[in-house]
Amino acid sequence: xxxxxxxxxxxxxxxxxxxxxxxxxxxxxxxxxxxxxxxxxxxxxxxxxxxxxxxxxxxxxxxxxxxxxxxxxxxxxxxxxxxxxxxxxxxxxxxxxxxxxxxxxxxxxxxxxxxxxxxxxxxxxxxxxxxxxxxxxxxxxxxxxxxxxxxxxxxxxxxxxxxxxxxxxxxxxxxxxxxxxxxxxxxxxxxxxxxxxxxxxxxxxxxxxxxxxxxxxxxxxxxxxxxxxxxxxxxxxxxxxxxxxxxxxxxxxxxxxxxxxxxxxxxxxxxxxxxxxxxxxxxxxxx
Numbered sequence: 001x002x003x004x005x006x007x008x009x010x011x012x013x014x015x016x017x018x019x020x021x022x023x024x025x026x027x028x029x030x031x032x033x034x035x036x037x038x039x040x041x042x043x044x045x046x047x048x049x050x051x052x053x054x055x056x057x058x059x060x061x062x063x064x065x066x067x068x069x070x071x072x073x074x075x076x077x078x079x080x081x082x083x084x085x086x087x088x089x090x091x092x093x094x095x096x097x098x099x100x101x102x103x104x105x106x107x108x109x110x111x112x113x114x115x116x117x118x119x120x121x122x123x124x125x126x127x128x129x130x131x132x133x134x135x136x137x138x139x140x141x142x143x144x145x146x147x148x149x150x151x152x153x154x155x156x157x158x159x160x161x162x163x164x165x166x167x168x169x170x171x172x173x174x175x176x177x178x179x180x181x182x183x184x185x186x187x188x189x190x191x192x193x194x195x196x197x198x199x200x201x202x203x204x205x206x207x208x209x210x211x212x213x214x215x216x217x218x219x220x221x222x223x224x225x226x227x228x229x230x231x232x233x234x235x236x237x238x239x240x241x242x243x244x245x246x247x248x249x250x251x252x253x254x255x256x257x258x259x260x261x262x263x264x265x266x267x268x269x270x271x272x273x274x275x276x277x278x279x280x281x282x283x284x285x286x287x
Contacts, residue, residue, distance in 0.1 A: 003030040003053065003085075003165065003198075007062035009222075010048060014060060022048040024222040025062070032164070035191050035199045037213030037230070039206070041244040045222040046202055050167050053200070054085035067164065083112075086163030090170040092154035093147070101127070101145070102138035105156045112161070126156040129193075130186050148179030152186055159190075166190065167200040172208065180208075188212055206248045210234065210269040218245070234269050250274045 010023040022045050030036055040046040051057045052064055055071050055078040064071045069081050089095070098104035105126055109119040124134040130152040132138075137145065142153050151171065158166065168187065172180040191199045203209060209216060209230065216233040218226035220243040226233050233240070234247045237255065246252070251269050254277060258266035263284075265277040 001032050001067040001164065003067075004065045005029070005052075005062070006065070008052065008059045008064055009061035010052065010057060011060055022222050023052070026224050027062075028217070028224060028227060030165075030198060030200070032198055033191075033195055035188075035212060035214045036201070037209035037216045038200065038202045038219065039204070039209060039216060039245060040219035044219045044243075046219045047169065048222075049219060050087065050169060050200065050202055053165065053167055054087045055081045056087070083161050084163055085165045085167065086158035086161055087167045088155055088158050088169065088171060090173050092157075093142070093150035096142040096150065096154060096157075099141060100138065101132075101140055101142050101153050102134060104142050104153060105138075105160050108157060108161045122160045122162065123156075126159040127153075129159055129190060130156045131182075131189070132156065146179065147175055148182040151175065151179070151183055155183075155186070164196060165198045165200060167202070169202045170204065171201070172203070172205065184208060184212060206234070206246055207250075207270075210248045210251070218243075230269055231267055235267065 005026045005028050008023060008026040009021065012020045012022050026049065038046050038049065048057060052059065052071070053066070058072045066081060067084055069076050071081060096104050098107060102123055105123045106119050109122045114122070123138070127134045127138060132149070132152060137149070142150060145153070171187065172183050175183065187199060187201065190197060201209065201213060213230055216226065216228065216230050217224060218233060218240070225243065226236065234251050237247050240247060248269050250271050254264060254266045254268045254274055257264050262281065264281045268274040268277050
């Protein structure tokens, strides 16, 4: 099963003087159990792109088909689509409202009119999946836990719908370093332990993308301009800088060392890779 974009285009204010082409002829496929990072400067179209994935926006040209559901088909069930494609918005904790965490996570399954025992099982699984215990934290107010825990509760609320695709829009925005690491580790754990789940991460952080994603999609002015592995994308530094993006800081460091004449491997995109490359250089120098 997969998510197939076929020459998809979308306009804001279509047919008016201030018409804007937000997405321009997007063609790509996202397969089951991929970890995809989407990057692009503000206004590039990346948010519009992910809003198509669960039917918040519908194609005006071309099609998007998710696991056999063509979103623009008048007969398509958007309810079914949104159960399969879970979208976690930026600052999702702003949408928490129940008196306990357990009740908040149970809200979605209750709306599906599932049996009580199924709701209970889903809430427990979802909280466990984000590293929280239903019997302890489940009884607490969602407004009295840390920022990182609130974010994980919000993610659990989406997971309780058992989506096949989990889209996270800037999931670490506004968190301190500890909270950021909590969320990123949680997301990666979800990917590692759920072989049928696809993760789609939208972020401005090149470091987060480099550390976690297996594939990077770059969007600029509504067009898909790059679609490759993280190493391949970040090797195109000049092209990224030309559209207002960057490479991870450690990649920039290694590339500048190479430009200064040091014989180091400049392909590193994570701190661990840079440490390994520098260690190899120093060992070779000592030899």
